[in-house]
Amino acid sequence: MLTYTQICIKISIMTDSKEMIKKLGLTPNKALGQNFLIDAEAISRIAALADCQDENVLEIGPGLGALTSVLSEKAKNLLAVEIDRALVGILTDEFADKRSVHLICSDFLKLPSAKISDAFGGEPFTVAANLPYYITSPICMRLIESELPVKRMVLMMQVEAAERFFAAPRDVNYGPLSIVSRYLFDISTELKLSPAAYYPEPSVHSCVLKFKRNGSELPPNFIKILRAAFAMRRKTLRNNMLQLIPKSSVDDVITDAGLLPSARAEELAAADFVRLADSFNRYGNKASEASPTRAE
Ligand code: SAM
Numbered sequence: 001m002l003t004y005t006q007i008c009i010k011i012s013i014m015t016d017s018k019e020m021i022k023k024l025g026l027t028p029n030k031a032l033g034q035n036f037l038i039d040a041e042a043i044s045r046i047a048a049l050a051d052c053q054d055e056n057v058l059e060i061g062p063g064l065g066a067l068t069s070v071l072s073e074k075a076k077n078l079l080a081v082e083i084d085r086a087l088v089g090i091l092t093d094e095f096a097d098k099r100s101v102h103l104i105c106s107d108f109l110k111l112p113s114a115k116i117s118d119a120f121g122g123e124p125f126t127v128a129a130n131l132p133y134y135i136t137s138p139i140c141m142r143l144i145e146s147e148l149p150v151k152r153m154v155l156m157m158q159v160e161a162a163e164r165f166f167a168a169p170r171d172v173n174y175g176p177l178s179i180v181s182r183y184l185f186d187i188s189t190e191l192k193l194s195p196a197a198y199y200p201e202p203s204v205h206s207c208v209l210k211f212k213r214n215g216s217e218l219p220p221n222f223i224k225i226l227r228a229a230f231a232m233r234r235k236t237l238r239n240n241m242l243q244l245i246p247k248s249s250v251d252d253v254i255t256d257a258g259l260l261p262s263a264r265a266e267e268l269a270a271a272d273f274v275r276l277a278d279s280f281n282r283y284g285n286k287a288s289e290a291s292p293t294r295a296e
Contacts, residue, residue, distance in 0.1 A: 046130070046154055047128070054076045061130065127143060127150055154209075185214060189208070192208075193206045257275040
């Protein structure tokens with residue numbers, strides 16, 4: 001049951017976003033995944049989940065600033081990366097008085113990690129976002145592989161995209177993202193939302209996942225091994241690993257990890273890939289001792 005104040009805030013945010021779009025003559029860009037969140041309760045839940053009092057926060061795709069505004073009340077520094085120049089113009093005016101808010105107009109996938117790191121003086125940060133759904137996986141993979149000090153992530157995405165994070169071996173959605181994200185983070189579903197929570201309404205249902213860093217570290221070459229192993233899903237591990245290891249050693253590297261060369265990546269668990277990476281690293285060290293020119 002919503003309180004009277006919550007209802008007032010809800011109505012005001014709904015009117016704000018829609019009014020703003022109308023007043024400014026904007027047409028939400030479907031190709032950029034512009035479905036603006038107008039459910040005030042969801043906005044405050046995401047901000048609460050981000051738990052970012054006096055912390056550094058990265059927001060991807062701030063849009064019209066509905067979430068940015070709530071996050072900026074708490075964050076020490078907020079870096080918001082938006083691809084749409086027109087929206088960045090609006091946000092620049094909106095947050096002109098907030099010195100803790102930094103806006104960058106860029107495709108997040110092309111933004112150098114150093115720019116993100118510099119914005120936070122190299123300190124750890126939290127990510128909060130209502131993601132552009134068309135690039136959910138590349139954004140998540142980028143955040144996870146980049147070695148940026150991400151403490152926690154609160155991400156809104158399409159329900160079907162969320163299934164990848166919980167997929168088990170042999171599931172159709174199982175892949176590098178499922179493995180590496182669960183290896184590094186404890187992941188939970190915190191919120192489910194219907195299309196009515198957005199303007200314009202998308203044709204899909206959404207949810208909010210929370211990713212909490214669990215302290216694990218990836219062994220060297222883990223991502224490289226994972227990408228190679230899944231390069232052609234229907235191929236055997238042996239055939240896929242031939243991209244990285246010569247024919248003469250490939251079976252040894254795989255069997256030293258306690259795996260069968262005829263296995264397929266989609267059947268293997270994270271622990272199998274950790275052993276495969278360890279075996280690959282041992283082999284790499286031996287190869288570089290024998291022939292320095294082949295060292296990585
Ligand atoms: N955060 C706002 C909200 O909740 O109402 C908007 C979310 S909307 C689902 C996604 C936002 O991401 C849009 O503002 C869109 O312009 C932006 N966007 C799309 N592709 C992007 C990219 N490659 N890099 C940065 N922002 C992007």
